[in-house]
Amino acid sequence: xxxxxxxxxxxxxxxxxxxxVRYGFRKHATYVAAALAGAFTNSVxxxxxxxxxxxxxxxxxxLAGYDITDAITYCFVTQAFIAPMQLFGGGLGIPERIRSGDxxxxxVRPAPLQAWTLAEDVGRAAYLFLARxxxxxxxxxxxxGVVVPGGPGRWVxxxxxxxxxxxxxxxxxxxxxxxxxxxxxxxxxxVLSMVLTTFFSGMMxxxxxxxGWLADVARSLPWAAMVQLPTDLYLGKAPVMETLAFQxxxxxxxxxxxxxxxxxxxxxxxIQGG
Amino acid sequence: MVSIYARLAWTWTRAAxxxxxxFVLMIVLGFATTALDVAVILVVFANTxxxxxxxxxxxxxxxxxxxxxxxxxxxxVSNIDRVSxxxxxxxxxxxxxxxxxxxxxxxxxxxxxxxxxxxxQAGLVLGYxxxxxxxxxxxxxxxxxxxxxxIVIFSALWTLAGAVQFVLTDAPELVNAFTYxxxxxxxxxxxxxxxxxxxSVTYVLPLAFVNWQPGLYALGRDDPLGTPEFMRFxxxxxxLALALAAALAWRQGIRHYRSTGS
Numbered sequence: 295x296x297x298x299x300x301x302x303x304x305x306x307x308x309x310x311x312x313x314x315v316r317y318g319f320r321k322h323a324t325y326v327a328a329a330l331a332g333a334f335t336n337s338v339x340x341x342x343x344x345x346x347x348x349x350x351x352x353x354x355x356x357l358a359g360y361d362i363t364d365a366i367t368y369c370f371v372t373q374a375f376i377a378p379m380q381l382f383g384g385g386l387g388i389p390e391r392i393r394s395g396d397x398x399x400x401x402v403r404p405a406p407l408q409a410w411t412l413a414e415d416v417g418r419a420a421y422l423f424l425a426r427x428x429x430x431x432x433x434x435x436x437x438x439g440v441v442v443p444g445g446p447g448r449w450v451x452x453x454x455x456x457x458x459x460x461x462x463x464x465x466x467x468x469x470x471x472x473x474x475x476x477x478x479x480x481x482x483x484x485v486l487s488m489v490l491t492t493f494f495s496g497m498m499x500x501x502x503x504x505x506g507w508l509a510d511v512a513r514s515l516p517w518a519a520m521v522q523l524p525t526d527l528y529l530g531k532a533p534v535m536e537t538l539a540f541q542x543x544x545x546x547x548x549x550x551x552x553x554x555x556x557x558x559x560x561x562x563x564x565i566q567g568g
Numbered sequence: 569m570v571s572i573y574a575r576l577a578w579t580w581t582r583a584a585x586x587x588x589x590x591f592v593l594m595i596v597l598g599f600a601t602t603a604l605d606v607a608v609i610l611v612v613f614a615n616t617x618x619x620x621x622x623x624x625x626x627x628x629x630x631x632x633x634x635x636x637x638x639x640x641x642x643x644x645v646s647n648i649d650r651v652s653x654x655x656x657x658x659x660x661x662x663x664x665x666x667x668x669x670x671x672x673x674x675x676x677x678x679x680x681x682x683x684x685x686x687x688x689q690a691g692l693v694l695g696y697x698x699x700x701x702x703x704x705x706x707x708x709x710x711x712x713x714x715x716x717x718x719i720v721i722f723s724a725l726w727t728l729a730g731a732v733q734f735v736l737t738d739a740p741e742l743v744n745a746f747t748y749x750x751x752x753x754x755x756x757x758x759x760x761x762x763x764x765x766x767x768s769v770t771y772v773l774p775l776a777f778v779n780w781q782p783g784l785y786a787l788g789r790d791d792p793l794g795t796p797e798f799m800r801f802x803x804x805x806x807x808l809a810l811a812l813a814a815a816l817a818w819r820q821g822i823r824h825y826r827s828t829g830s
Contacts (some may be wrong), residue, residue, distance in 0.1 A: 331739035336743035342752045342761075346612065346619075348758040353616040479590040485597040489604060498608045506616040 310405060312411040318417020322425075329422070331378060333429035340373035340430045344438060347499075358502035364529050365500075367441040370434030371525045372497050377426035378419040379463045379520050381497055383488045385418060386411055386464075388471035389480050398563055408549070408556050412464055419460045443528060452532045455524040458541035462519045465548025466491070472555040475562055496522030516544040572668055573644075576676035576821055584681060591682055598685030602635065605755060607692055620760040626787055627756060632694025633711065633779040634754035637718025639690045643683040645726045646747070648674045652733040652740040667814065671818060680740045684776050707786050713803070714782035718754075720807035721778050724814035731814070734821035746773070754778045759792040766793055774806035 322329070323516055347365040360368065375381065386506045388411065391397045395399060400407050443449055470487045474480040494517035501512045501522045512518060519541040526532035585591055609631060613624035622630075651674055654660040663670045695702055698711065729743035736742055750773075758766045758780045770776040785800035 308643070325738075327736075327738040328741060331736075331742035335741055335745040335749070339752060342749060343764070345760045345765075346608075346756055349620045350612050350616060353619065357615060469671075479587065479593075480595060482590060482593045485594070485601060489600050493604055493607060498604065499611050503615050504611055519806050 297358070305407075311409065315417040315420070316366055317412035319421045320417075321414075322418050322421045326425070329377075329425035330429075333426045336373045336376055336426060337430045337433040340370045340434055341437060343373070344369045344434070345520065346492070348367035348438075350503075358500055359531060360502075360529070363439060363441055366434065366438045368500055368525055370430050370438075370440055371528055372521055373430040373434075374423075374427040375459075375497070375521050375524070377422040379459060379495075380419075380467060381463075381488075381491055381495060381520070383467065383470065383484050383491065386471045388468070389474040392471075392474045392559075397559070401560060401563060406556065408468065408552050411468060413462070415464045415467075416460065423456075436563060441529060443530060448527070448530050451538070452524065452528045454538055455527040458538060458545055459520045459524045461545040462516055462541060462548060465545060465552055466516060466520075466550045469548065469555060472552070472559060475559045491517055492518060494518065495520045496525070496528060500525075511518070516548060519544045569669075569672060571678050573672055576673065577644075577679040577681070578790070580676070580679040581681040594682035595685035599689045602686045602689045603640065605635070606631065606689075609755070620757055621792060622759070625697050628693055629697035629701060629787065630757060630779050630783050631755045632690055632697050633714055633783060634718060634751060635690035636687065636694055637715050637778060638722050638751040638754075639686040640719050641685065641722040641726055643680065643687060645675050645723045647677045647679060648726055648730040649740070649743070649747070650674070650677060650687075650732075650766055651730045652737045655737050655825070658828055660825065664822075670822060671727070701798045702786070703786060704788050707788060710782050710786040710800075714779055714786070717782065717803040717807045718778040720804075720811055721774060722747075722750065724807070724810040725773075727811075727814040727818050731817035731821035734824050750775050750778075754780065763793065770795070774810055777803040777806040 300415055344366050347369050348365045350361060351360070351365045355361070357365075388397065400410070403410060408545055431440065435442075443452060466487070473483050477483060494501075494511075494512050494515050496518060501509055501518055503509070513522065518559060520554055523532060523537050527534065527537055606628070609624070609627055612619060613627070617623065619627060648671070651660070654674075654677075656661065660670075663673050666673065694711075699709075725747055729747050732743055733740050753761070753769065754775055758769070766776065768777060770781075781791075781795070781800050782803050791799075
């Protein structure tokens with residue numbers, strides 16, 4: 295008898311999300327050929343981009359506190375981030391569900407929409423980290439040679455920063471996805487988000503080499519928490535605690551805004567028909 | 569052939585123009601997307617005056633010529649990239665039974681007029697670079713020649729990419745490495761890349777003739793990698809050879825296609 299009293303709610307919540315993470319992982323693990331093709335393309339672009347950075351670092355050795363190997367590593371780490379961080383946008387499936395009306399079903403599920411989607415997205419990111427994150431790094435290591443963090447401390451710092459970056463990326467994409475509720479055509483916002491994310495995250499060139507004030511502005515925006523900061527943690531070029539705190543700050547802000555947005559669409563959704 | 573393409577394209581354009589607001593917005597955003605690559609070039613040159621011996625305006629010239637050719641193909645040919653989707657959905661059969669070549673129909677499939685924003689962006693950069701560089705006018709005839717050569721090369725590349733998808737139906741993303749990758753490669757002077765890579769894009773997949781070899785002539789420079797002078801003029805021949813290979817591959821792809829009959 296006594297066993298039944300033990301907080302049944304709590305016991306269900308954690309397995310539920312664990313299962314959603316697993317489903318997110320398995321959903322993407324179905325498309326192995328597509329993931330490999332993506333990893334190949336990410337690797338080719340990594341090689342092409344690396345030569346640009348090599349030429350720049352040959353002209354300016356030590357720029358931004360990186361040596362040439364750091365710059366090459368930077369390039370391949372950012373290529374490895376494209377898929378898990380979903381830097382070109384999308385990945386949540388919410389816009390399609392809003393347009394088809396299935397979102398009404400999602401809103402009455404026994405778990406909040408935001409947490410539900412986050413759990414699935416973490417599973418997606420975990421799979422794509424393995425399938426599309428590791429191959430470009432290996433290619434970079436074979437073709438040019440890359441920096442590998444020494445010591446467990448730096449690995450822990452990097453992996454924590456990477457996990458926070460996934461949450462920041464989710465927080466941003468969730469807001470973009472919800473905006474469909476208020477817009478007829480979501481392609482505009484999607485492209486705008488892609489432009490902002492690729493440029494201000496440091497995916498194209500390190501934010502440190504942006505000219506003057508633009509570098510300072512870019513480093514304080516949420517996109518920096520997605521690519522530049524976890525990469526600097528990987529390279530051991532950033533103060534660990536401050537960096538993680540900055541990432542956690544933006545994760546909290548974006549998730550908070552997402553929670554407000556979820557509440558707003560609850561009032562906005564009109565279920566048509568029966 | 570041109571008039572059929574124009575009619576198909578016009579149909580898709582009229583459909584898109586039914587929503588004038590998002591039509592204009594997409595033109596502006598297309599402009600912004602391609603401007604990102606220019607932003608990278610400008611950031612790089614905010615930190616250095618030369619990259620592998622080339623100045624900012626020279627790199628913008630190479631970017632402009634490559635991008636003008638690429639974006640024109642992006643607008644008029646790249647729709648062929650969806651061939652694997654049509655094969656998977658079973659809609660490819662309808663292209664085969666119509667009295668127009670499947671290649672032409674696929675190129676015009678969901679023709680996207682708002683990509684003109686990207687073409688304009690590339691054209692503006694090229695215009696700026698030509699004005700800023702003070703080129704030798706006796707060599708300027710090469711500029712239109714190299715843009716047209718580039719259009720033929722990139723069109724052939726998209727066609728090859730389409731042909732490959734008859735085999736790689738499940739992994740169409742693979743070809744992006746060559747199409748979009750080809751654009752990425754040609755934005756910069758090839759002297760930044762490793763010799764082997766440059767050799768393979770000169771003698772195997774002739775991307776070096778999009779803008780590098782003819783561009784050296786237009787800029788009045790010697791090849792830092794030491795290829796002989798006559799190579800500057802081989803662009804049209806290389807483009808034709810690649811186009812021929814692409815046409816054969818496309819035919820082979822169509823022949824390889826088996827309808828599911830559904």
